[in-house]
Amino acid sequence: MSRTALRICPLCEATCGLTLTIEGTEVTGARGDRDDVFSKGFICPKGASFGAVDGDPDRLRAPLVRRDGELREATWEEAFDAVAAGIRPVVERYGPHAVGVVLGNPNVHTVAGALYPPVLIAGLRTRSLFTASTVDQMPKHVSSGLLFGDAHAIPVPDLDRTDHLLLIGANPLESNGSLCTAPDFPGRLKALRARGGTLTVVDPRRTRTARLADRHVAIRPGADALLLAAMASVLFAEDLVALGELAPHVQGVAELRAEMADFTPEAVAGACDVDPATIRALARELAAAPTAAVYARIGSCTVAHGTLASWLVDVLNVLTGNLDRPGGALFPQAATDRTPRPAGPGRGFALGRWHSRVSRHPEAKGELPLSALAEEIDTATDTGEPIRALVAVASNPVLSAPDGDRLDKALGSLDFMVSVDPYLNETSRHAHVVLPPPPPSQSPHHDFAFNALAVRNQVRYTRPPVPLEPGRMAETEILARLVLAATGMHGADPAAVDATVLDQTLGKAVKEPHSPVHGRDPKDLAARLTGVNGPERRLDMMLRLGPYGDGFGVRPDGLSLDRLLARPHGIDLGPLKPRLPQPLKTASGKVELLPGPLAGDLPRLRAALRERPAGLVLVGRRHLRSNNSWMHNVPALTGGSNRCTLQIHPEDAARLGVRHGAAVRLKGAGGEVSAPAEVTDGVRPGVVSLPHGWGHDRPGTRLGHAATDPGVNVNQLLDGSLLDPLSGNAVLNGVPVEVVPLAPPITPLT
Numbered sequence: 045m046s047r048t049a050l051r052i053c054p055l056c057e058a059t060c061g062l063t064l065t066i067e068g069t070e071v072t073g074a075r076g077d078r079d080d081v082f083s084k085g086f087i088c089p090k091g092a093s094f095g096a097v098d099g100d101p102d103r104l105r106a107p108l109v110r111r112d113g114e115l116r117e118a119t120w121e122e123a124f125d126a127v128a129a130g131i132r133p134v135v136e137r138y139g140p141h142a143v144g145v146v147l148g149n150p151n152v153h154t155v156a157g158a159l160y161p162p163v164l165i166a167g168l169r170t171r172s173l174f175t176a177s178t179v180d181q182m183p184k185h186v187s188s189g190l191l192f193g194d195a196h197a198i199p200v201p202d203l204d205r206t207d208h209l210l211l212i213g214a215n216p217l218e219s220n221g222s223l224c225t226a227p228d229f230p231g232r233l234k235a236l237r238a239r240g241g242t243l244t245v246v247d248p249r250r251t252r253t254a255r256l257a258d259r260h261v262a263i264r265p266g267a268d269a270l271l272l273a274a275m276a277s278v279l280f281a282e283d284l285v286a287l288g289e290l291a292p293h294v295q296g297v298a299e300l301r302a303e304m305a306d307f308t309p310e311a312v313a314g315a316c317d318v319d320p321a322t323i324r325a326l327a328r329e330l331a332a333a334p335t336a337a338v339y340a341r342i343g344s345c346t347v348a349h350g351t352l353a354s355w356l357v358d359v360l361n362v363l364t365g366n367l368d369r370p371g372g373a374l375f376p377q378a379a380t381d382r383t384p385r386p387a388g389p390g391r392g393f394a395l396g397r398w399h400s401r402v403s404r405h406p407e408a409k410g411e412l413p414l415s416a417l418a419e420e421i422d423t424a425t426d427t428g429e430p431i432r433a434l435v436a437v438a439s440n441p442v443l444s445a446p447d448g449d450r451l452d453k454a455l456g457s458l459d460f461m462v463s464v465d466p467y468l469n470e471t472s473r474h475a476h477v478v479l480p481p482p483p484p485s486q487s488p489h490h491d492f493a494f495n496a497l498a499v500r501n502q503v504r505y506t507r508p509p510v511p512l513e514p515g516r517m518a519e520t521e522i523l524a525r526l527v528l529a530a531t532g533m534h535g536a537d538p539a540a541v542d543a544t545v546l547d548q549t550l551g552k553a554v555k556e557p558h559s560p561v562h563g564r565d566p567k568d569l570a571a572r573l574t575g576v577n578g579p580e581r582r583l584d585m586m587l588r589l590g591p592y593g594d595g596f597g598v599r600p601d602g603l604s605l606d607r608l609l610a611r612p613h614g615i616d617l618g619p620l621k622p623r624l625p626q627p628l629k630t631a632s633g634k635v636e637l638l639p640g641p642l643a644g645d646l647p648r649l650r651a652a653l654r655e656r657p658a659g660l661v662l663v664g665r666r667h668l669r670s671n672n673s674w675m676h677n678v679p680a681l682t683g684g685s686n687r688c689t690l691q692i693h694p695e696d697a698a699r700l701g702v703r704h705g706a707a708v709r710l711k712g713a714g715g716e717v718s719a720p721a722e723v724t725d726g727v728r729p730g731v732v733s734l735p736h737g738w739g740h741d742r743p744g745t746r747l748g749h750a751a752t753d754p755g756v757n758v759n760q761l762l763d764g765s766l767l768d769p770l771s772g773n774a775v776l777n778g779v780p781v782e783v784v785p786l787a788p789p790i791t792p793l794t
Contacts, residue, residue, distance in 0.1 A: 049509030050077055050612050052489040054153040055090040055097065056671050058083070058220040059491045060227045061504065061613065062091055069510050071095035071485050081614040082502045083227030088220060089669045093680040097484070102677055102746050103466045104480035106515060115468070115478065120517055124525050126477045128534035130460030134433040135168070135532075143530070144172040144431040146417065148439030149180070149672055155579055156481070158492035160523035161437060163541060167531035171398050171407070172431055174414045179444055180342060181223055182771040183350035185409050189393030190639035191358055193629030195409045196496065199358065199373035200224045201337035202620055203232040203499050206371045207241045208333030210326070212268055212357070213343020213777075214245075217252040218666045222341045225491070225498040230256075232499075242333070244326065246271065247343060248663055249691075249733060250726045261326070262728040265663050266778025267316040268340065269349035269649055271323065272356035273307035274316075278327035279363050280304055286331070288365035293624050296637035300359065303638065303646055307653075315653050331364050335371025343663065346776040350768040352649055355642050362635060367624075374620040375627045378495035379503035379593070379603055380586040383559050390629030395641055395770065401428045405772050413772035414445045415764040421454040433460040435530065437523070442470040443673045443739050446762035446774055447714045452742070464522060467674055468746040470739070479526065481519035485510040490583060503592070503603065504614030505583065520579045542578025546570055546585060553589055560595030569596050574605050592617055641770055648769075657730065660696065662712070663777045664758060665733045673737035676750040688755025689722035691733040692783065697723045700783055707786040710734070712761030712779060718786060719756050732783060734758040736776075 046067055053060045061080025065073035074094040076087035090097075107123035108115040118126075134142050145165055151157030165173055177185065189195035201209060203226055214222070216229040226232055233243055233256060245257040246268065254260040263271060279285050280301045287294055309320035316323075330336050338360045344353040358367065366372030377384075396406030402419040405412060412420070421431045434455070442448040442455070448470070455461060455474035463472035464479045472478050481487070490505045491498075512518060517525075524538035533540075550566035553559045561569055573588075575581040584605035587593050594602030608615065630636050669681040676682055690708055692700075702708055704723040709716055710732070719734060727733050738755025740747050759776070766775035 051094070051485065051506050051509050052491065052504055053091040053094065054484050054489055055094070056088070056220045057222055057225050057494050057497070058088070058227045058229065059225055059494050060086055060088070060091050062087065062094060064094065064485065064509055066509060069513065071098045071510070077613060079613040080504070081616040082498070082500060082504065086228035086231065090671065090675070090681065093678060094484070096678050096680045097675070099483070100677060102748055103483060104468060104478060107480065108468070108475075108478040110476040115475070123477050123479060124529045124534065127462050127526065128529040130462065130476055131433050131435070131530045132532060134459055138429040138432055140169040141172050142429045142432045143168055143170050144174065144417065144420065144434045145170060146414070146434060146436040146439045146441055147175040148437065148444070149176040150438035152493040154519060155488050155490055156519035156523045157438060159520065159579055159582060160527060160541070163545060164435070164523070164527045164530060167527055172420065173411050174417050174441070175411055176414070176439065176444060177409070178411060178414045178772050179346070179774045179776065181345055182408055182411070182773045183345045183354040183768055184223060186351050186395065186771040187355035187358065187642070189409070190642055191355065191635055191637070192627060193390045193392050193631070194627065195393060197375055197627045197629075198223055198497060199361065199367060199375050200497055200499055200620075201339040201373050202371050203229070203236065205619070206236065206335050206337045208330065208336035209233070209236060209241065210244045210246070210330060210336070210338045211253065212246040212272075212338070212340035212353075213345070214339060214341035215247065215251040215253045215666055217256065218668045219341070220668075223497055224339060225494040242329065244329070248728050248731045249665065261318055261322060264315070264317040264657070265661050265731060266347040266349070267312070268344040268347065269353040269356055270307065270312040270652060271316050271318060272353060272360060273304055273649065274309045274312040274323045275327040275330065276300070276356060276359055276363060277304045277307045278309065278324050279331060282328070284327065284331040285363045286365050287362065289369070290362060290365055290367055290624070290635070293628070294362060294635045294637055295632060300638045303643060306650055311653055315655060330360065335369070336364060336366050337361065337371070337373045339373070343777055345773060347778050348766065348768060348775050349649055349652065350773050351770040352642065352645055359637065362637060367635075368622045370619070370622070375623045376496055376498050376620055377501055377591050377623065378498070379590050379617065380492055380583070381496065381590055383553070383556070383589055384591050384626055385558050387625040387628070387633065389631055389633040392629065392631040401425055401430070405767065408771050411772070413767055413774065414441055415767060415774045417441060417445060418447060418451040418454040418764065422450070422457060432458060434458055435462050435526070436471060436475070437464040440469050440471045440673050442742070443737060443757055443759065446759050446764035448739070448757050448760050449715060462526070464526065467677070468744070469674065470742050470745060473742070473744040479522050481522055482512060482516045486512050486516065487519055488579070500619055501617035502614055503587070503608060503617060505605070505608050506612070520577070524578070539578050542582055545582060546573070549585060559589065560593070560598045561589065564596070572596055580605060645770055657780060660730060660732050660781055660783055661778050662710070662758070662761065662781045663731055663733050664736050665691070667735060670735070670737060676737060676740060676755070677747045679749050682749070682753065687753070688719055688735055688738040690719045690783070691722045691724050691727045693727050693729045693731065694723055694725060695729045696732070697721065700785060702783065702785045709784045709786055710761055711782040711784070713765070714763035715760045717756035717758070717760055732781065
């Protein structure tokens with residue numbers, strides 16, 4: 045018999061509510077939940093394909109353990125025995141830093157991925173942590189840490205109320221938004237224009253978002269920081285700086301004025317390939333708008349000056365008085381945030397507390413660059429042991445990090461590797477143990493990370509719409525058992541992990557004067573928690589201690605798990621509100637507009653004023669039906685325009701003798717790949733574009749559909765040596781490549 049159930053979509057950052065149709069235990073359909081308080085029925089092709097994603101026949105259904113060189117199915121007990129036997133000897137012989145942890149993007153899309161990896165890292169006491177952040181958004185974390193004292197304090201554009209939106213290196217009509225959680229981002233942009241607002245897009249490609257805009261500026265890749273600095277220079281030169289109510293909360297304006305003086309529109313125009321008049325118009329329009337917001341994403345982060353560009357985005361929001369005001373850029377307040385502390389000076393944000401062993405890259409936010417993972421495994425030094433064991437959770441760095449060929453070989457040399465992954469993919473094929481989580485229909489969902497980046501405050505939670513299949517293990521239990529096996533407590537009750545976190549968190553909360561439970565008995569508080577398991581009890585605790593929580597009875601109308609379960613379509617907590625100075629944790633208690641590390645990087649930006657690429661440069665691109673590499677294994681999400689092609693401008697194609705549909709070879713510092721050419725004026729001259737996440741042609745994987753049209757790994761063109769020095773983020777865009785036509789031509793694209 046058919047039934048329906050609710051589920052929040054975990055397939056991108058939009059977090060849309062879904063109504064699933066279920067036949068027995070199979071998801072046979074998905075549509076938007078019209079009563080969802082946040083998404084209001086919106087759905088994209090990924091959400092509509094939830095059933096196909098959920099039921100992918102290539103998903104692993106049992107653990108794999110390597111025996112006699114081959115991965116074979118095993119029991120859960122055998123798998124965790126192997127994990128304990130593989131990791132503990134490495135720690136005991138070589139120390140904790142010889143165990144690396146790699147966390148992929150899907151970790152932030154699951155309850156388990158939010159709750160357990162921090163416990164694992166703390167339990168291992170390793171500094172060898174690598175995540176997808178350093179091939180994505182780490183520059184924004186670093187700039188926020190330096191500006192606001194908190195790497196997680198990321199302001200988001202108030203899309204529903206702004207009069208003017210400047211988008212840089214972002215394509216939300218394809219990505220559905222990033223570091224800005226907004227179901228139906230396209231509809232929100234259309235509504236902006238319908239109410240008389242202005243949308244400006246700065247991007248070297250004429251993306252779907254750029255085609256919607258009032259103004260599209262086809263900047264040279266990698267020059268975003270120069271353009272933003274020039275806009276700041278104009279604001280100062282023309283007396284357009286107006287901090288308004290921000291003034292008491294900001295320091296460093298005069299010092300910033302002096303630093304920006306060199307970056308005039310005329311000085312940056314050649315490097316940006318944007319004429320001075322356009323730059324002045326962008327600055328004046330931003331200053332003149334009743335409300336405005338500057339928002340930049342991955343195209344501005346994954347470049348040589350990514351942290352400076354991320355910083356200058358918020359500098360412009362501050363200088364125009366648009367930070368922390370309705371219609372500008374505001375700090376969201378998630379329901380599971382810690383109890384807001386009183387405003388005042390904090391500890392600030394520190395960089396480089398330790399360094400990578402080989403190239404001495406500084407840590408950022410506790411992480412080392414993912415680009416350095418291979419050398420940390422395969423290179424011996426006298427400054428410490430190489431990584432000899434690896435824990436990879438929802439991560440496929442062979443495709444997502446630069447120079448996958450080198451990393452591929454390095455992974456094969458490890459003493460031990462465990463991968464938590466539903467697929468046998470390009471990375472997990474090297475593991476000695478693979479622990480497969482169940483499909484999303486058999487897992488609960490709450491967006492811990494994305495609610496802290498949402499354009500409207502709200503809270504939603506959905507329990508698993510389908511019972512756990514016999515023989516499977518919940519992802520929360522998998523990761524709890526992994527914590528125990530990796531930290532010397534193998535065989536203990538996995539519930540002990542949640543109990544320990546509850547005891548520690550409540551014990552700390554009762555000692556904090558600003559906490560609603562200050563002075564109370566933590567054991568009594570723990571006894572009041574509800575939920576059917578440890579993860580739900582942890583969620584209940586976070587809700588109750590959070591900014592909207594009931595404080596364990598202090599605020600009877602506040603949030604709790606029981607109240608949330610009674611509202612299956614979610615609870616609307618209202619529009620974003622001004623919050624300064626409370627979110628600030630800088631040593632001064634103010635927005636520190638010109639932090640030392642950023643001022644110290646400005647000479648490198650001044651040197652870029654003289655740089656001009658001699659040939660073609662490469663940029664990536666997103667597609668609406670793709671988010672991570674594993675989505676290429678779902679037939680409904682591939683084909684059509686979602687293909688691995690090299691986009692090249694007609695002028696460049698004619699000059700190089702490249703024909704539409706014919707094969708071309710791309711050469712970069714890290715290697716070369718071949719792909720079919722797509723001749724299009726959607727990219728500016730001098731720029732070529734290849735999408736990420738492809739390259740499914742390595743032996744030993746079980747990605748049947750992806751292997752039929754494998755594409756090529758764009759990151760193999762990179763050797764991993766190009767990093768943004770402050771954040772350690774890989775430079776993935778604006779890198780030089782050589783394009784050579786190949787013969788014979790392949791079948792033309794249609």
